[in-house]
Amino acid sequence: MPLGLSEEELDLIDDMVAARRTVKRGSLLFRNGEKFTSLYAIRTGFFKTCVASEDGRDQVTGFQMAGEVVGLDGIVNDYHTCDAVALEDAEVCVMPFDRIEELSRAVNSLQRHVHKIMSREIVREHGVMLLLGSMRAEERLATFLLNLVQRLHARGFSQSELILRMTREEIGSFLGLKLETVSRTFSRFAEEGIVEVKQRHVRILNTDALKDIVNPKSGAGTA
Amino acid sequence: MPLGLSEEELDLIDDMVAARRTVKRGSLLFRNGEKFTSLYAIRTGFFKTCVASEDGRDQVTGFQMAGEVVGLDGIVNDYHTCDAVALEDAEVCVMPFDRIEELSRAVNSLQRHVHKIMSREIVREHGVMLLLGSMRAEERLATFLLNLVQRLHARGFSQSELILRMTREEIGSFLGLKLETVSRTFSRFAEEGIVEVKQRHVRILNTDALKDIVNPKSGAGTA
């Protein structure tokens, strides 16, 4: 899924994949407490991962789409510490971690690749921490939309139109907001002509305005 | 520093370490934008890592102490994306990442070890996301104190007494609070007899009460 792989490297990936697995919308790929065996590369579909505090509250830690890898949390303790839930019917490649380690000992580029995937996740989470720690509701939602649409665009989808696979509550959990706040903020964006929102269908009318909310530049206005 | 290493594995670690480096209090081990070459194992001292948004705000992403590793953020793009600042005079082992990859291809246990370190960081950040996304000020500070004292205790320090190496502002940045809120919350804990706070010196008088704030159990009270 990442670019720049030679043919032999693609063969390698085939070697890693023990099986394919389909996950129905609403069901779990793995759950908190489950034994860790494999990483999963998403082929199609859309997931959320979430952790739970002891007293029931839970926090969505990310949304994953085709080409992304889930399951890294399980490596430390041989048990998963979060749930991975399919938000639409999905198909994943099951890659047993033993096999990954074995092959990545033999193939430098694969080893490097695995390291980068883990580091990328760490850096992504830094960004989420910045969002949760210091942004206001509008900034959070704008950041979220820009990030989603950018990742979709990289997969050949529209730059300006997207369908949300998750509920307002799930967006809120991820962004550290209540669902009502998410809804209200969407409405405010719509009033200002920045987006068009019809339930889960979102059309971005003014990307610059969104960027300006995230990173207000003195001069820039609503071009 | 982690337990259960054989003699030969310890030799390996020696092989990885290119040099030691001392970092004076207040100065940077590495900074955002700097080329990535190495991971750093902290021998002594105390660090914070922080990321900055484009418009100046910054977010402390973690505090690291002896035995912990910093620099993982640099692997993805070959550049660091955060700053690592020494909060007291420190000494680190410089471990060139090329060397780490080379050796971990040869030694299974080292490879596994590297993977676990990265996965542990991912899981740690999940916990921080839960904190930032869903906890109130008191819960955040209580969680923070319990985590700090637990890590210190694992290093042979007191279970109930600690010296904060960071300012209220840095604590606040990490916890997604303003420094005044941190200060007020400390005072509230002190009023309630849960802790004794004198500037950076903190003595925990009632660990159970702290745990109860983090994870309120119906029956449990201020034993």
Add this chain to the structure above:
DNA sequence: CGTAATGTTGAGCGCATTCAAGCCGGGTGG
């Protein structure tokens, strides 16, 4: 077609923030 899940909107409230003033402690230089 009816029911439950999801989403929107309003009113009032509360927690954390903002702004501001004062305190404490440590280091420096007169």
Add this chain to the structure above:
DNA sequence: CCACCCGGCTTGAATGCGCTCAACATTACG
């Protein structure tokens, strides 16, 4: 040695953003 200064910390008062609670609208789905 003491006065001063400055960064860090504490505390107070007022504000406001996001939350809570509640009613209603809309959509999905059996």
